[in-house]
Amino acid sequence: MTSYGGKTARHAGACALIDPEAASLIRAFRRRTPRRPPLAAEVSRDPMFRRTGSSFDLKNIREYQFSDDPRRIDWKLEGRTGRLYVKEYYDEEREGAALLVDLSGSLGVFGALDARRVGATLAYLISALGLSVSLAVFDTATRRRLALRRGGAVPSAIATFFSDLAPEGRTDIRAALAEARAASRHRRLVLVSDFFDRGFQPALSPFSRNFFVWLYRPLEDLGPGNGEIEVEDPETMSRLHLPWDEAAKAAYRRREAELAARFRDAERAGAFYARVQPETPKRGLYWSFLEALYA
């Protein structure tokens, strides 16, 4: 029986969007990586187990020790008590990730179900690792948003989030990124899109750590043949009539390579980049994503 985050599969029907292999992937990843978080901290909802950091969320007040930073001494308390105390705060919640899933009209080419499944599975993987996830679906703007707090995956919530979303509208990745940046303090960005947006440049992402998942379906998969093709853009509904000859194929491949080169440049700059095609096993994608997440 498949279990999600240690729970039974009573919600399995509702969570069909999440890849069935996701749970086993998480388990395998925990066993494999030495950097996995402690199980107790992972599953506990006790704030005491949260890491100490520099947020404004007060965690504890204790007496000053020599190893403490003198700048953290609370001088007001010293004035009232005559003893040195320091305040401890919870760590900032920047360890999570902003997961943006493109569900504009062009994702229908890749396959709406496949796109939602990738997005849902990635959301599950991140949250299953105990990280908070700011999940959003966008086209020209954010269509829906869901905040998954750290501390464990909620497959049913993820599945419900994606359940009735269909590809529509045009793509504006830059606007979605700007909106996500304003709404989230995460330093990680996981962007799932077909990237059919001329205005988007991977290098211009406002997040410090970027994960780009390119949902790509080549035109050849649609069987254009060797004659004339009439191509309708799913977002603009404009039609293009052109001979699908060698020149057109070469131009298509050249533009495809140009787009891939932009992601490879971002990859060299530290970003994660993966290109996936529809109806193909995604296990490799998810595993490499998990490794990159903790790299």
Add this chain to the structure above:
Amino acid sequence: MPSFFEPLLLLLAPVAALLFLNLRLSRRLVYPHELLAEEVRKTAATMFFRAIRAYYDLLFDMGIAVVAALAIAAWAASQGDVPPGSAARKSNAAVVIDCSRSMFMGRPGSRPLDLALKFLSSDQELAQAKAFALAFDPSSLKSRLTPLYPIFGREKRGHRDIVVDNIAADGTFADTSVASALLRAEFDFFAVDYSVMDELRRKGFDRITLITDFFPERPVGFEVVEVGFADGTPRTAEYEAAEATTSGAERGGFSAYPTSIRLDGASGTFLVAFAESGPRDGLEIGALREDGTTFPLPVERFRIEERAVGRAIRIASDGLYLVRLRAPQGEEDAVFAFRLPSGTIHAAANGPFSARVLDALPYLERSTRPELLLADGDLAQPGTPAPRSTPGGAMTIRGATRLVRTHIVESDERELLSAAFSGARLIVGGARGGAQPSQAPHRDATRRGDIECLLGPAARANEDLALFYDGIITSTAEMPFATAVPEGTRHLIPLAPGTYLAETPRGMVPLNAPPREFFVPSREGVMRLPPQPPGRMLYATLLALLFAGKLLAWRLSSGKSLVSR
């Protein structure tokens, strides 16, 4: 004759095949355009209706097929003869009045020109036709078509009105004299070249009607209305129906033409014989100066002989003469100019063989300003220029000097001289061909009128070799007068209607209208006017626009530049 639909179906067949293939091979896909056309969103592809856009190329092809079919149909229609009386006659028709010398023969009022003008004014089918006069232009030395309206319109009236009014005044032909006089004053009535009517075709006239007295050829591609030669030859049925009141007898029939001009060896005088028809009147003969002026010839210098077929004149000396045969009943006088050649030819010889030839022919007289040069040639260089001097002394070679060059060869190989050297004259008597034309390095050696003879042993042994030279020398002699504008004519001095003195490099050459302008020629041959060219510019423009639209549509649809395909 293919109609519009036959070529259209043929031209649409490949379009239909393309449509079928397009339907078979084309695909409709849903895919973002980002990787297909970078600028597609900036283009005006939406200018096409959605359903049409996919097949715009075939729509353009169909349009091109339609235009091409129209062009083919127009071309095919232009190749055929348009039957008389068809609608085209009124649509874009031209009528041409023949203003040749023969149209001015006969008595005033019944001359072919008068009859032609009357027919022009009375024929309703030609009412809308644009009228032209076909006449000889002495300034350009060519026949020329001139619109009639500007000529008749000098009285601020249309030419048709003048003619009709004058005819309506008293119902006689004499009233066409106004128009005839205008034409007489405007044009030189000489022989005309009917082929210049091609120009009307090029100008878009699909129906051309020539009104003449007699057309010696079978017309193809145009119509001819014959009003009858001045001596009463039959006319076309069309004209007979329109005009049945005149006959050849009423129109006179006076005509004359020189039939023989030669030196009568027995009497030592020149004989000029004429063929004449109709009643005869006076005959005047005058000596003609080089400037075209005449002076009376003393009566003792000539004698007129009455003969059955025409008069003959015996003239004592050579020179230029002008003979006027007066018309007895008001017709145009028949005037002819001619040159009586001298009995001797001033010649020079270069080379021993040529010198012997010069001595053998009695009418050749040695001169330092020869008009004939006999020269021995070098077979190794058959095209060398004519010699400039003789062993006997200096001589002047003029442009008019004819050259007879003789090459002595050692074998009889061929009987005929190369046509390129002989001017296509058949030379017999043992001559044989020499070098090929491409081997002739100098133009002077092959100039017109020059002859090169190659004599082998058989030719030199021929007792009649002198006759051979006599033949070729006399055959190259100048004719007494020309009947067409001589080559190289710089200027024409008019002497009388249809008679000129042509200034040429060889001197002044008398020029008379050819015999067909005075006597009915035999009818033979075919004259074909080329079909009216279809409106190429219109079809070419339409096709260019369609192809440009096709390229533009492709560019708009594909977003590519025109040079990237």
